[in-house]
Amino acid sequence: MADPLFGVSFVEAQTYLRSLQVATVSIDNPLELYVFEAYCAIELDTHQ
Secondary structure: OOOHHHHHHHHHHHHHHHHOOOOOOOOOOHHHHHHHHHHHHHHOOOOO
């Protein structure tokens, strides 16, 4: 990489992301998935 600072920042970001815990939910019904996504966006305050 041309910019050494980018490499350091990139590795730090990778380390942080690897430390996170993730959970998944499988929703097969497209309508239920659509409603669930909207609900989560509102509850997690990520909607626009």
